Amino acid sequence: MTRSELNTYMRMLAAKRAELAKGLRNRGVIAIEKTPDAIDEGQFAGERELAIINLNRESALLRDIDDALSRLADGSYGTCLHCDQQIKPKRLEAVPWAKYCVQCQETADRQELAESIEYVEQLRA
């Protein structure tokens, strides 16, 4: 990968990181806010739950971005963490924080789905 390509991905990652961090800072406050007397307790709990789910998802993404930035720093950026193949530029342009090539990502997603289904079935049992 050329230096200018690396710079492009670094800029994309930095921009996404700044956007996410800003959103997380603003929403973090809402998520932990005390219930105002006027608002229905149940509704508030639902909203807070949703806010927490979003926070979790966004902080996971933030972690992926940070990981990608450290791979940029140590020179391993753009290589699939699973099979060591180069991740296609098209994929990196769409998802600059991608850890895996498309094939390995699909396997990982299927694995995650299988684990989720297993978890739900355990809950039902």
Ligand SMILES: [Zn+2]
């Ligand atoms: Zn791979």
